Amino acid sequence: MDHWGEIRKLIETRRADRLAARVRALDDDGRKEVAARLPELLKELRGRFERWDDDLVGYGIALRVAGAAVFGGAAAVASWLYRRDFAPQWAGPDNDVDLILAVIADRPAAWRADLAERLALRIRVPDDRGMALALELLRETGTEPPAHDPLVAGWVGRAPSRLGDDPLLDHLLPRLFEAEGVGRVLQWESEPHAGWLGALLNLAETGRVRREALIEGCVRRFLLGGTAVDLRFFTRLHEALDPSPAEAAPHIRDYLQLLPASPGPVAESAMKLLRACDGLTADDLAEAWEALVFRSERKLVRAGLSWLDRSVRRTPALADAAAAPLARAFAADSAELLEKAVELALSHSGGIGEEGRAAVREAIELLPPHLGQRAATVFTGGTVAEPGPVFTPPPLPAVPGRSRSLEPPIQSVEECARLAAEETSSWQSWERLLAGLVTLAGRDRAGLAAALRPRLLDGPHSWVDWQYRREAWEEAGQWFEGAVRALTATAPVRSAWRRFMPKTNLAAPDLLLVHRAAEVLRAVEEDTLPPLLLATPTHSTGHVAAAELVQRLEAVEAAGAKPLAADLQQALLRLPRTPDPEAAGRAARLTSPAGGILAAWTCPEAGIELEWTCANAGGDHDWHDRSHHHSVHPVPTATAAPTGLPLVDLVLGVPRRWAEERHREWWPSMLPSHREVAAAYLMPYVIRRSRNGPSAGPEPSRDLARAEGPAGAAFAAVLARDLGDPHLPGSVEVLLEAAARGELPAAEIGRQAGLLLASGEVRMTDMIAALDAAARRGAHEHVWRIAAAALPVLLPAPGGRPLNGLAGFVMLAATAAEWSGARGAIPEVRDMAARKGSSGLLREIRRLHERLTAGTGGTENTGGPDNTGGSGQEG
Template sequence: MDHWGTVRELIEARRADRLAEVVRALDDEGRKEVAARLPALLKELRGRFDRWDDGLVAYAGVLRVAGAGALGGAAAVASWLYRRDFAPQWAGPDDDVDLVSAVLADRPAAWRADLAERLVLRMRVSDDRGTALALALLRETGVAPPPHDPLVAGWVNRRPSRLRNDPLLDHLLPRLFEAEGVGRVLQWESDPRAGWLGALLELAKADRAKREALAEGCVRRFLLGGTVNELRFFVRLHEALDPSPAESAAHARDYLRLLPASPGPVAELAMKRLRGCAGLPDARLTADDLAEAWESLLFRPERKLVRAGLAWLDRSVRHTPALAGLVAAPLARAFAADSAELQEKAVELALAHHDGMDEEGRATVREAIELLPSRLGRLAAEAFAGGSVAEAEPAFAPPPLPAAPERARLVAPPIESAEELGGLMREGTSSWQEWERVLAGFVTLTGRDRTGVAAELYSWLIEAHTWQYNAGTWEEPGQWLHGAARSLTATAPVRHAWRRLLPQESLAPPHRLLLHRAAEVLRAVEEDTLPPLLLATPTHSTGHVAAGELVRRLEVIEAAGARPLAADLQQALLRLPRTPDPEAAERAARLTSAAGAMLAAWTCPEVGIELEWTCGNAGGDHDWHDRSHHHTIGLVPTATATPTGLPLVDLMLGVAPHRAEAGHLAWWPSMLPSHREVAAAHLMPYVLRRVWNEVPVGPREARELARAEGPAGAAFSAVLARVLGDPKMPESVDVLLEVAARDELPAAALGRQAGLLMAAGQVRMTDLIAALDAAAARGGHAHVWEVAAAALPVLLPAPGERPRNGLTGFVTLAGTVAEWCGARGEIPEVRDMAARKGDSGLLRAVRRLHDQLAGGAGQKG
C-alpha cells in the first residue's frame, strides 16, 4: 500500500482531520516511510512561497499532525511540532491541539509523559505556542509537572474553567505564589466574581483550597519582592480573602518586614493588617516593633503612607500614653518629608506628645529641627530647646534658582550623500529635526544628482508596497516624501497624487502646513521644478532659521533661475527670529525676486491670544465651583492678528477653536518658534484629557514652548500647568525652573490656569502640590509663591461650599513658600476665609498664611 502517497495527497489538500485518521492507522513501516519523506516535502513546500509570504503557515496544521503521528522519538516530535516556519512571530495560539492529542493518544504513557516534559522545558513565556499541548498531555498522563515557571504562568494565562477538577491544581496552585511571570499575567484581574480571582475565592469557599493557605501564599509572594505590576493581583487576592485580625496576627512580623521597601500597595496592605492585629497576643509585637513600623512608614516616599503612619502613631499614643517615649525617632524622620503639609503634621504631633518623651527622645527631635522650614522650626525649638529659639534655629534655606540651559543649539549638518539619505529614509523619522533634515537632503541632493538619488532609492522602493496609493488621503508627511521618492524613481502607480490625496477635511493648521510642505515637494518632483534647496530648514534647535542664512538660500535660488516652493517660503518667514538682523535686511533689499521682496518687507507679526474656559452651556470661569463632571469642559483660544496676505501664514497666526484631526503635536512649537503663545494656543484643544489615559500634550511640547521666543500667557500657562499636574511627567518641573531662570515665567497666569485645571478635575491637587513643592525646593520658591497666590482665589471655597480634596496641603505649601520668600500683602480671598468661624485644618492653614502675609502689610516679598 502506498502510505506516503495517501499522506502526501491529504497534506496537499490540507485535510488535517482525515490525515489524523490515516496516520493513526499506519503500521511501523508506514510511519518510518512518512517520517523519512516529510523533510523533503517541507523543503518543497517552503520553496513555493516567497520569503516574505506566510503561505507555508497554511500547511502547518497538516504537517504537525503528520509529524506527530510518524516521527519516532519524543525529542523529534517536540522539535517538529514547534518549528519556527510552522508559525511566524505574529501567529496566534495553536488551534490543532485536539487533533495532535488524538494522534498521540496511541503512544505509550511513558512516551507521552516524556514529550510533555520536553514541551514544558521548551517554554519561555506564558503564551508560548506549546503551552496548550503541554498542559493537555500533563492532564492526560497525570505525571507531576517539572518545576518550570513559564508553565505556571501559562497555566494561569488560560481561563480557569472547572478549576476545582483540574488534575494540575494540586501541583501548580502552591507554585502560583512563587513562579516568575504569574503576577504579570494576572495584573489586570480585578473582579472577584470572574477570572482567577473569582475562581480562587470559589475554591476557598468550597474548601478545595484553604483560605489560610491562599493568604499565606500571598504574604510569601510579597516577601519574595517584585514590582507593583507583578504584585497587584496578589494584593487584590489578599484583600478579597480579608484575613481576620487573629489570622493576620500569625504573619505580623512578615507584615512588619514589608513596610520599609515594598511597593506602595503592598506596604499599605501590610500597614492595614498590622494596625488591626497589633494589640493581639498572637502578634507578639513589642513597643519597639511598633516604633519600627512607624519609622518605616514615615520614611516612605508615598505621602499617603506617611500621612497614614502619622495618624496610626497619634492614635496609638493617645490610647497608650506610655508609647510616647518611642515616637521621637519616627517623628524626626517625618521632619525630612518632602511635603510641607506632612512636616506641619509631624511638628504638631511632636508638640502634642512632648511631655511623654524622655530626654534622649527630645534630643533626637532637637537634632532634626534643622530639617524644618523656619516657622515650623521655631515652633519646635520653643518646645524642645528650652525656649532658646536662636540656639536651634533651622539651618534649612532654599537653594538659588538653577541657571537655565542653553536656549538654542545649531542643528545637525546637512545630508551629504545619496547613500546617507537612502539609509535615513529607510529608517523613517521620529522627530521634527530628523524630518526637516531628510526633507532638505532629498531636495538638495535630487537637484544636485537626480539620477544618483533615484538609483539609491530604487532598490528600496521596488520591494515596498504601494498600498498607500489606494488610501483615501495621505495624512502623514512621511507618506508624501515616500510618494516623492516613487515619482523620482518612476515607480509611482499614479501621477498627480496631490490632487486627490491631500486631505480636504478639517485639519489643525500646523498639521495642514506640514502636509502642504511635503505635498509640494512631490509635485515639484513630478513637474521637475524642484529648487536647489529649501528655505525653511531650521538652523537652530528651536526651529528658527537665521535671517542671514535665509537670505543666502534665496540668493542661491535666484542665481539658479528657480522659484522657491510656496509653503516652504511661508514656513521660513514664520521661523525668522524676532530680533531684526540689519545686515541680513540690507542684503535682502538687493534681491530681485518676488520672494526676496517678501523677505525684505517682513516684520514679525504681533498676535494677541485670549483663552476662554467653557463648561457645558454655561461657560465662564464662575461655573467651576459647581465641580460638575457632567459638562463638556474645553479650552477655547482666539487670536487677533493683522492679515499678512500669505494664506498659510495667516492660517498659522490664527488658531482653530475646536479639536480637529492632527498629528505630530511635538513638532508644532518648532513651526512657530517666534510665536510661543500662538503655538501653545494651537495645542489647546489637545491639552485636556478626552479619553482614559490619553495625554496628548506632555513635557516635550512644554519644553519646546519654553525655548521658543515671544510672549508667554494663558495658553502657555495652561500647557505647563497640565503637565505639572501629571505625576507621570516629573520632568515638567525642569521646564518650570528653566522658564523661571530666564525670567519668562507668567507666574500669575500659570497659577490661574492651574487653579482652573484643578477646579475642573483635570489635574489632581495632590499631584500639582508635589510638582510645585519640588520646584520650590530646587530654588523656584519665589515663583511658586506667585503661582500659588494666583491659584488660591480660584480654589478657596465660597461660604458653605465643601473644600476640594487636598486644599489644606495646597494652602500649607503656599504658606511655606510665602515664608521662604518673605511674601507680604493681603490676598482678599485668604483674608476673608481666615475670618470665618471654625477650627478645621484648612482654616488653621489659611490663618497661618494670612498672618504671614499681614505681618508687613503693604510690602511685597
C-alpha cells in the same frame, strides 16, 4: 506506495483533519520519507508568497500536524511546531491543539513528557500562541511543569472552569504567588464570587486547598515586593480570606516588615491585621507606629497616630514606646498631622520616660515655631532648642543654549536610501530626508531612483496597494513614500498629490506639513523640482538663519527654477524674530517674486487669549461646581494681521475647534518664532492627556521654552499641565530653564494651574511636588508668583468645600513667600483668614496672611500677584 504524494496533496489542499488520520497510519519508513520531504515543501511554499502572507500561513496547520507526526526527536518537533513561517506575528492561540495531540498520542510516554517540557520552556509571554498545547500536554502526561514564570502566568490566564480537577493545580498553585507576571494577568479580578478570587475561596472552603497555604502565599508574595498593580490581586485575595488573629499570628513579623515600604493597599491590610492581634509586644507596636508615621500616605500616617493614641489610652505603660514614633511624626508634611502629633505627645507626656523625652526634645526643632513652642513648654522647660541652619534656596541654574546647529545635509544617494529605509520619528530626520530627496533628485535623479528601488521591491506590495486605496494621506511618511514611488516609477497611479489631499479636520500645522510633502510629490511627477528646499532648519529650534535662506533662494533663482509655495511659507515662519538687515538687503536684489516677499518680510505678531469652558449634555454650566464636572477645556482665540500668504494665515489663525493631529511633537519646530501660537495648537492635546496613561515626555514644553516670541496663557497652560503630571519630572527643568532666561510667565502659569487643579485635570499633590522641587532649585520667587496667582482661583467661597490637599498648597505658598521675602496682602487670602473656624486649611491661610502682612500694617498688595515677590522679574 507513494506516501509522500498523498501527504503533499493533503497539505496543499489544507485538509488538516484527513491529514492527521493519514499520518497516524504511516509506518516508520513512511514517516522518515515525509520527514525528509517536508522542509523542501516549506521552502517551495515560502517562495510562492511574501513573508507572513496569509496564503502561506494558511498551510501552517497542515504543516504543523504533519511535522508533529513524522519528526523523530522531541526537540525537532518542538522547533518545527513554532517556526515563524506558520503564523503571522499577530497570531492568536493555536487552533490545532487537538489534532497535534492526536497525532503524537502513540509516542512513548517519556518522549511526550520531554516534548511537554520543551514546549513549556519555549513560552515567553502569558498569551503565547503555544500556551494551550504546552498546558494540555503537561496535563496528559502528568509531567511536573518546569519552574518557568511565563508558564504560570499563562496557566492563570486560561485555567479550566473546574479548577479543583486540574492536574496542574497542585504543581502550579504555590508558584502562583512567586511567578513574575501573574499579578498583571489577574489585576482586574475583583469579584469575590467569580473568577480566580471565587475559585480559590471555594477551594479553601471545600478543603481542596488549605486556607493557611493561601494566606502564607499572599504574605510571601507581598514580601517579594512589586508595584500596586502587581500586588492588586493578592491584596484582594488576602482581604477576602480575612485571616483571623490566630491565622495572622504566625506572620506578625512579616506584617511588620510590610509596613514601611510596601504599596499603600498592602500596608493598610497589614496594619488592620496587626491592630487585631493581641500578641504584639511594646517593641512590636513601636516598630509598627514608627513605620506608619514615616509613610508618605497621609491616610496611613493618620491611622498610625490613631492606633498609637488608642493603644496608649488603653495601656498607659505604652507611652514610653510611643515617644520615638511621635518624634518621627514631627517631620510630617501636613499641618494637620503635625498638630495631631504634638497634641498626642502633650497628652501622653506624663508616661514618657527620660529616654523618650530626649527623643521628643531633639525633634522639636523640626516643628513650626508655634507648635515647637507648645511642645517646648512640656519637654524642655519652656525653651526651644537653637534652630539648625536655615535652608537657603540656591540661585537659578545657568541658562542653557537656546539652540544648536543641526546635522549637515545628506550628501550621497546611498545615505539617502539608507535613511529612507529607516523609520522616521523625529522632525529633524524628516526634514533632512525630505531635503535630501529633493537635492539629490536634482543632481542625479536616475542614480537616486536606482538606490531607492531595491528598498521598495523588498517591501510588501500589499502595503502599496493599501495606501493607494485610502481616501486621504494625513501623515508625512505617506507623502514621502508617495514621492519615492513616483521617483522610482513604482507608483500604481499618478497625480496622488491631487487625489489624497486630506478632506478631514486636520490641524493647521499638520496641513502645512502635508502641503509641503504633496508639492514635492507633484514636482517629482512633473519634473519641476527646485535644486533645494528653502525651509530645511539650520538650528535645533527649527529656525532657518536669514542669511542661509537668502543664499538658498539665490541658488533657486540661478537655476532658473521656482521655489515651492508651501516650502517658502514654512521658511518664512521659521525666520528668527530679530531682523537681519544685511540678509534683507541681499534679498531685495533678487528678481523673483519670492525674493520680494522675503525682502519685505517682518515677523507677524499673533496674540492668543484663552477662554475656559465647561459643558455637558444638559448645556453649559459653572465649571467651578465640581459635583457636576464633565468636561473642562481652554479654547484659544487668535488675533493676527493677515499676511496674504494662505498657509501662513491659516496657521497663525488657530481655529477655535478640535482638529485631528498626526505630528504634534513637530509643531514647535514649525513655529519657532511664534511660541504662543505653537502652544495654542499643542494645548488641547496636552490638557486632555490621561494622568494615568503614559506621557510622551516634556520635549514639547522644552521646545516651546526654547522658541521665540511672547510666552502667555497658552504656553502657561501647557507647562502647568506638565508640572501636574507625575510622569514628567523633566517639566521642572523646563520651568527652571524658562525662568533662568527671564521668559517664564509665572503669574499666568499660576492662573492656569489654578484652573487645572480646580477642574480636577491634575492632582494637588503632583503640582505641589513639582513646584516645591522648582523652589528648592532656585525658582522660589517664580514659584511664589505662581502660587499667589493660583490661590484666588483655588480658595473656596464661603460654605464651599475646599479641594483635597489645598492646605499643603498654602504651606508651599508660605514657604516660597518666606524664601522670597514677599510682602503685601492678597485680598482673597485676607478674606478667608477672617472666616470663623479652626480647620487645618484655615490655620495655614492665617499663617500665610500674617507672613505677608508682617510689618506692613495689613497693607493690601494692590498690584496683584506679579508684585508680591522679591527682586525676580517676570518674563
